[in-house]
Amino acid sequence: MSAMLPYVVRRVLTALPTIAIFACFVFLLQKLLPGDPVLAMAGEDRDPATLAALRVQYHLNDPLPLQFLRWAGNALRGNLGESLRNHDSVLHLIAQKLPVTLELALLSTLFSVMIGIPAGILAAAKKGSLWDNFARGTALWGVSIPTFWFGIVLIIIVSVNLHLLPASGYAPISEDPWQNIRTMILPAFVLGNAQAGILMRHTRSSMLEVLRQDYVRTARAKGLPELRVVMAHAFRNALAPLVTVTAVLLGQLLAGAVLTEQVFSIPGFGKMLVDAVFNRDYAVVQGVALCTGVGFILLNLLADIAQLLLNPRLRAS
Amino acid sequence: MTLALEQAPVEVLAATKRRGALGKLLANKAALFGLFIVVTCLFCAVFAYWIMPYDPIKPNYALVRKPASALHWLGTDELGRDILSRMILGARTSLSAGFVSAGIAVFLGSFFGVLAGYMGGAVDVIISRVADALLATPFLIVAIVLATFLGPSLINAMIAIGLAAAPVFTRLARSQVLDIKATDYVESARALGFKDWRIIIHHIVPNIAAPLIVQATLTMAQAITAEASLSFLGLGEQPPIPSWGAMLNSAKSYLTQAPGMSLWPGLAIFLSVLGFNLVGDALRDALDPRQE
Numbered sequence: 001m002s003a004m005l006p007y008v009v010r011r012v013l014t015a016l017p018t019i020a021i022f023a024c025f026v027f028l029l030q031k032l033l034p035g036d037p038v039l040a041m042a043g044e045d046r047d048p049a050t051l052a053a054l055r056v057q058y059h060l061n062d063p064l065p066l067q068f069l070r071w072a073g074n075a076l077r078g079n080l081g082e083s084l085r086n087h088d089s090v091l092h093l094i095a096q097k098l099p100v101t102l103e104l105a106l107l108s109t110l111f112s113v114m115i116g117i118p119a120g121i122l123a124a125a126k127k128g129s130l131w132d133n134f135a136r137g138t139a140l141w142g143v144s145i146p147t148f149w150f151g152i153v154l155i156i157i158v159s160v161n162l163h164l165l166p167a168s169g170y171a172p173i174s175e176d177p178w179q180n181i182r183t184m185i186l187p188a189f190v191l192g193n194a195q196a197g198i199l200m201r202h203t204r205s206s207m208l209e210v211l212r213q214d215y216v217r218t219a220r221a222k223g224l225p226e227l228r229v230v231m232a233h234a235f236r237n238a239l240a241p242l243v244t245v246t247a248v249l250l251g252q253l254l255a256g257a258v259l260t261e262q263v264f265s266i267p268g269f270g271k272m273l274v275d276a277v278f279n280r281d282y283a284v285v286q287g288v289a290l291c292t293g294v295g296f297i298l299l300n301l302l303a304d305i306a307q308l309l310l311n312p313r314l315r316a317s
Numbered sequence: 318m319t320l321a322l323e324q325a326p327v328e329v330l331a332a333t334k335r336r337g338a339l340g341k342l343l344a345n346k347a348a349l350f351g352l353f354i355v356v357t358c359l360f361c362a363v364f365a366y367w368i369m370p371y372d373p374i375k376p377n378y379a380l381v382r383k384p385a386s387a388l389h390w391l392g393t394d395e396l397g398r399d400i401l402s403r404m405i406l407g408a409r410t411s412l413s414a415g416f417v418s419a420g421i422a423v424f425l426g427s428f429f430g431v432l433a434g435y436m437g438g439a440v441d442v443i444i445s446r447v448a449d450a451l452l453a454t455p456f457l458i459v460a461i462v463l464a465t466f467l468g469p470s471l472i473n474a475m476i477a478i479g480l481a482a483a484p485v486f487t488r489l490a491r492s493q494v495l496d497i498k499a500t501d502y503v504e505s506a507r508a509l510g511f512k513d514w515r516i517i518i519h520h521i522v523p524n525i526a527a528p529l530i531v532q533a534t535l536t537m538a539q540a541i542t543a544e545a546s547l548s549f550l551g552l553g554e555q556p557p558i559p560s561w562g563a564m565l566n567s568a569k570s571y572l573t574q575a576p577g578m579s580l581w582p583g584l585a586i587f588l589s590v591l592g593f594n595l596v597g598d599a600l601r602d603a604l605d606p607r608q609e
Contacts, residue, residue, distance in 0.1 A: 021450035029466045140598075144591040146542055148549050149583030152569055156576045167572070255455035259546055263569065273458075274550055277465045289462045293454040300453075 008305055015301050022293045023075065026286050027068050075290060081283035083276075090287035093272060098291075100170065101261070101269035104191065105253040107184055109246065111192025112199050117242070119196070120203025124211060125230050135200060142197020147256050151190045151263035158186060168265035187264045191256045195249045202245045206238040213237075240311040247303030251296040338527075341603035348603075351595025358589045361408040371399035373406045374557045382575040391581050395567060400578065403559035404585055410560040411589060414475050414544035414553070415537040421479025422540075423533050426486025431525075433487065434494025435517060445491065448484040456481050460543050464552040471544075471560070474553040478543045482536050489532055493525035527604040534597035538590045545586045561586045 038054045039046070055061050059070060074080070080090035116139075123135035159167035165186055171179035210216065211234050219229045258270035265271070269288065276284035342348050361368065371389075377397035385392045391400040433444035451459065463477035497503060498521070506516045547553040548562030556563065561582040568578035 017446055018449045018453055021446055022453050025450060026462075029462065140591065140594060144538070144587055144594050146545055146583060146586045146590070148546065149565060149579070149586060152565065152572065152579045152583065156572055156579065160573050160576070252455050255457035258457065258461065259549065262550065273461065277461065277550070277552065282466070285462055285465050289454065289458065292458050293450075296455065297453045 004305075004308055007308060011301060011304055015297055019294055019297055020072075022297070023072055023290060024068065026290045026293070027071050029289070030282055030286060031064070080287035080290065083284050084281045085276075085279045085284075090283050093284060094269065094287060094291055097267065097269045097272045100172075100267060101254065101257050103173065103180075104184060104188055104257055104260070104266065104268060105250055107188035108191035108195065108253050108256075109250050111189055112195035112249065113246065115192065116196035116199030117203050120200040121207055121230065121235060123200065123204045124207030125226070127208065132204075135204070139197035139200040139204075142193050142195075142200070145194070147190055147194050148259040148263050150193065151187065151260055154186050154190060155263070170266045170268075183264075183266070187260045187266060190263075191253055191260050194256060195253065198249060199242070199245060203238065203242060206241050207234055210234045210238045240307050243306050243310060244300075244303040247299050247306070251299045254292055254295070338600075338603040342599055345599045345602070347595050348599030351592045351599065354588050354592030355596060358408050358412055358592065361405045362412040363409075365406045365409050369399075369402040369405045371402045373398055373402040373559055382571060382578070384575070384577060392575070392577050394564070394578055395571060395575075400564075400581055403564060404561065404581055407559040407561045407564060407582065407585065408589075410471060410548075410554050410558065411541050411544060411562075411586070414471065414478065414560075415541040415589075415593070417475040418478035418482060418540035418544070419533050419536045421476065422482035422486055422536055423529060425479070426483035427490040427525075427529055429483075430487040430490025431494050431517060431521065434491040435498060435513065435521065441491070444487065448487040448491075451481070451484040452488070456539065457543055457546060460547060461550065461552065464547050469552045469555060471554040471558075474544055474547045477547070478540050481543075482539060485536070486529065486532060489528055490525060493528060494521055497521050497524050531597060531601045531604060534593055534600055538593035538597065541586065541590050541593065 038051050038058070038060065059067060062070070078091050080094075082088070083090060083093060119135045119138065123132040126132055155167045158164050166179075166183050168183075170183050173180040207230075211230075216229060216234055219233045220226075224233075254269065257268060258273055260266070261268045261270040262274055273285065273288045275281075276288065375398070377393070380389070380393045380397035382395055383389060383393040383397075389399050389401065391404065394400055394403065429444050429448070433441040433448075459481035460474075460477045463480055464474050467473035467477060503516060503520055506520055544553055544560070545562030545565070548560040549566045551563075551566065554560035554563055564582035565579060565586075568575070568582065571578055
């Protein structure tokens with residue numbers, strides 16, 4: 001474990017400038033806006049004295065680097081600004097909506113792992129067979145189908161025609177667990193379907209790589225049952241890269257959630273972003289972008305460390 | 318003469334490889350199917366104004382939300398406009414978004430990637446860090462956020478998608494340049510005193526083109542989905558100009574009354590993305606030397 005420490009420290013240190021540069025982007029986005037932000041804040045009041053006072057109040061006369069440092073300092077203290085629409089703190093809004101999206105993301109990951117990994121293992125174990133072609137075709141379908149359209153098609157079939165599940169809405173798990181599951185199954189399946197295709201492709205290629213190794217041939221030559229060779233010998237070693245892929249996919253789910261939450265009217269992080277976009281609530285858009293980016297970078301960091309823990313060869317090198 | 322002699326074996330080898338790759342591509346049934354879809358979409362996009370049966374913009378309130386019929390093969394929308402005509406013109410929006418966004422991504426991304434790989438040192442560190450930071454957030458989120466700040470329009474959506482997709486090309490081009498830079502023929506060109514820009518244009522760019530073309534094809538698929546997503550959210554092409562994503566957005570209000578309205582534009586997005594993915598996958602297999 002102690003041998004891993006320098007790697008972990010180095011990896012954390014490389015993540016820090018990435019976070020800093022990303023924060024810089026997010027800050028500069030506001031500067032892309034055409035027009036004077038003070039005019040938007042002042043509303044009807046165009047009195048030059050009011051505008052000048054607002055500029056001083058929001059430090060808009062300061063040099064850009066100083067403005068960035070002030071903004072970054074506030075962000076580090078958890079102050080991401082205030083929503084223009086309901087004057088609530090952006091961090092508070094994010095804290096309210098994030099659990100809903102995290103639940104959706106976790107359920108979707110569960111779906112994608114349940115579909116993608118077994119399909120990938122089977123496709124690799126039976127390479128070139130009808131099953132392999134079917135699994136590869138399904139993966140291609142998964143990565144090509146637009147999630148928002150798949151969601152709409154499922155609503156038409158499952159909710160409108162068969163009346164099996166609700167088409168939209170959300171019930172918090174703490175209030176009504178059964179209704180929560182009923183409202184989350186369809187969106188989670190839609191999101192998970194897209195990720196399952198990617199996960200299947202990675203599982204297949206990772207398994208094929210491992211199945212070519214000498215020790216797998218030796219295991220087969222010893223007469224071990226094929227199931228044991230595939231699961232106990234090959235899959236265990238193919239697992240490490242899949243952890244990274246799954247972590248990256250979990251981050252990508254946040255992007256997919258923007259559209260899925262819109263289709264199924266789920267009041268999560270993604271829907272908040274879209275609502276903020278339409279209300280021109282730039283502080284919320286900036287806050288969501290910053291949190292997503294930082295979350296994604298940290299997720300990648302954790303995935304790299306997890307891979308190191310799972311793969312003894314990486315630890316040795 | 319020296320240059321001609323020096324380039325000849327490389328060019329002959331590259332030409333042979335290209336012929337081999339084309340043969341592999343044409344022998345791949347999935348790729349041919351993908352190519353057929355792509356060509357059909359391109360045909361619709363280029364000849365849209367000749368093949369559209371009706372005006373896709375002008376409302377016809379006597380024909381609101383009619384189901385498919387002999388006159389309107391795919392039915393009509395909430396303003397009585399022919400869905401088939403709107404889909405044909407929508408192909409133009411989607412494909413232009415795909416081509417322009419992928420073009421921006423390839424040009425910008427590769428430019429900075431080649432610069433980082435060739436120059437090395439501080440230039441490399443700065444460009445790589447910026448690319449890493451942009452890659453740190455999911456592609457669609459970056460595109461949505463950029464499109465929000467640039468304002469809702471097709472042009473801005475294309476710029477946003479292109480900028481969001483560019484870092485992948487930066488990374489890819491940089492890693493390819495690092496490999497090529499160490500080869501004997503680049504070293505020889507340097508020893509002969511060729512200028513950097515000449516080495517980059519004549520010796521490096523032709524040899525890193527294959528993986529960039531593969532990635533560009535796959536980015537086209539991504540860009541079409543991203544444009545449809547932005548239009549679905551109202552950040553892409555603005556009404557009344559049709560785009561597949563915007564058509565889906567308006568159709569989702571009529572899921573019970575006119576489910577067909579949602580079916581066709583989504584199917585068009587799916588098929589075009591599938592087409593580019595099939596071609597991209599086949600190109601990657603055909604151009605990958607490890608498949609030899």
